[in-house]
Amino acid sequence: MLRVGLTGGIGAGKSAVARRLAHHGAVIIDADVLAREVVAIGTPGLAEIVETFGAGVLTPDGDLDRPALGAKVFGDETARRRLEKIIHPRVRARTAELTQAAPPGSVVVNDVPLLVEGGLTSAYHLVLVVETKRDLRIRRLEETRGMSAGEAAARMSAQADDARRRAACDVVIENNGTVDQLNGQVDLLFRERLRPFEEHLRHGTSAPVGHELHIAEPDPTWPEQAARLIGRIRHAIGAEAKVEHIGSTAVPGLPAKDVIDLMVAVHTLDEADALAPRLAEAGFPRREGEWADNARGIPGETWPKRLHGNADPGRPVNLHVRVTGSPGWRFALLMRDHLRAVPAARDEYAAAKAAWAVEHADRFAYGEAKEPWFDAEALAADDWAEATGWQPGA
Structure with a gap:
C-alpha cells in the first residue's frame, strides 16, 4: 500500500483535502481523531493523564477537560513533553493497527497536523502539504472556529512556517481559491500520481522514464x-x-x-x-x-x-x-x-x-x-x- 502523509498549518484546509482523497477511495487516518480516541472515557490513556496531571483535568462527566489540561501544559515544556509521552505512542500504535487493516492496494493517508514539526516525513512514501495565504487562514479560523484574529495568529505562529513545511514536503496543494479549484488539484494528483505510485509499489516496478531528452535549467530545490x-x-x-x-x-x-x-x-x-x-x-x-x-x-x-x-x-x-x-x-x-x-x-x-x-x-x-x-x-x-x-x- 501507499503511505501518504498529509499536513498543513491550522486553517489551511487540510480536512477538505482529506475529504476529497476519501472520495477517491483513500483510507484516511486522522491523527487528531486518534488523539481524542486514545484518551476517551475509560481508556488507559485518560487514566494516565489523570495520574500525571490530577483529577482537575476532568469534566464533571469524567471526560477530559481539554481547556483545563491545556492550561497546565501551556508554556510548560516539561509538562507538554509528559503529555506527549502519554498520547503519541498510543496514537502511533493505533495508526499502525489501522494501516495494517487497510485493504491491499490502498492509498493510506495519514492526516497529521504536526507532521513536519515532529520530524515524521521520512516514514511516508510521499508527503502533501496544504498551503493557504495567511490572511485567508485567519479569516477562516475567525469564521469557523470563533477565534479572534490574535488567537488565530498565535496558533499559526506556534507551528512550522510555510517555508519549512514546503522544504519538507513533496507536493504543495494551494488552497487560495474555490472548493472546486481545490478538488480539481486533488483529483489530478490522485489520478496521475498517487494511484500510479501505489500500483508501481504493489508490483515492485519503477515508474517509466521516457526516452525523450530534456535538459532543465538548474533547480535550487x-x-x-x-x-x-x-x-x-x-x-x-x-x-x-x-x-x-x-x-x-x-x-x-x-x-x-x-x-x-x-x-x-x-x-x-x-x-x-x-x-x-x-x-x-x-x-x-x-x-x-x-x-x-x-x-x-x-x-x-x-x-x-x-x-x-x-x-x-x-x-x-x-x-x-x-x-x-x-x-x-x-x-x-x-x-x-x-x-x-x-x-x-x-x-x-x-x-x-x-x-x-x-x-x-x-x-x-x-x-x-x-x-x-x-x-x-x-x-x-x-x-x-x-x-x-x-x-x-x-
Whole structure:
C-alpha cells in the first residue's frame, strides 16, 4: 500500500483535502481523531493523564477537560513533553493497527497536523502539504472556529512556517481559491500520481522514464528533494546508511536532466542484493535490464553496481548501490566534488551538455555522446584530487 502523509498549518484546509482523497477511495487516518480516541472515557490513556496531571483535568462527566489540561501544559515544556509521552505512542500504535487493516492496494493517508514539526516525513512514501495565504487562514479560523484574529495568529505562529513545511514536503496543494479549484488539484494528483505510485509499489516496478531528452535549467530545490529521498532511504535501511546525492543535480548551477541521482554505499554486492526488498518497500524498486549493472551505462563496462528507480511517477530517480572503495563509487563522488569546487569545469560541462542536447533528442544517445567527456573529466578530476588532497567522503 501507499503511505501518504498529509499536513498543513491550522486553517489551511487540510480536512477538505482529506475529504476529497476519501472520495477517491483513500483510507484516511486522522491523527487528531486518534488523539481524542486514545484518551476517551475509560481508556488507559485518560487514566494516565489523570495520574500525571490530577483529577482537575476532568469534566464533571469524567471526560477530559481539554481547556483545563491545556492550561497546565501551556508554556510548560516539561509538562507538554509528559503529555506527549502519554498520547503519541498510543496514537502511533493505533495508526499502525489501522494501516495494517487497510485493504491491499490502498492509498493510506495519514492526516497529521504536526507532521513536519515532529520530524515524521521520512516514514511516508510521499508527503502533501496544504498551503493557504495567511490572511485567508485567519479569516477562516475567525469564521469557523470563533477565534479572534490574535488567537488565530498565535496558533499559526506556534507551528512550522510555510517555508519549512514546503522544504519538507513533496507536493504543495494551494488552497487560495474555490472548493472546486481545490478538488480539481486533488483529483489530478490522485489520478496521475498517487494511484500510479501505489500500483508501481504493489508490483515492485519503477515508474517509466521516457526516452525523450530534456535538459532543465538548474533547480535550487534539487538538493531539498534529494534530502527528502535520502531520509526515506535511511528510514528503510538504517539511519547509519551512507547515502549521497550525486550527479549533475548535486552540482549547484549546473543544468541537468530532471532526474535525481543518489548513491548508497555497501560493503559487497551481496549486501546490495539483501537490501533490495527494503528499498522496494520504501518506493525504490530494483531496475533490471539495460544500464542496471554498469557504472555509467556502457556495455562491457567493468564497474558493477545495482540500480534502483522510483515507483513515484512524479519524481524520477536513479539510485545507484555501489561497493565502498570501488572505481564507480569513487568516480561518482570525485566528479561531483570536482565540479562543485571548480566553476570552470562545471561551466565547460554545461556548455557541452547544451551541444549534445542539440545533437541528440534521445537520452540514451545523449548518454553515449558524453563518454569521451567523462574520460577527460576523470583525468582532470584526478589531477585536482591530487593537488588538493581530496579524499572520498571527506
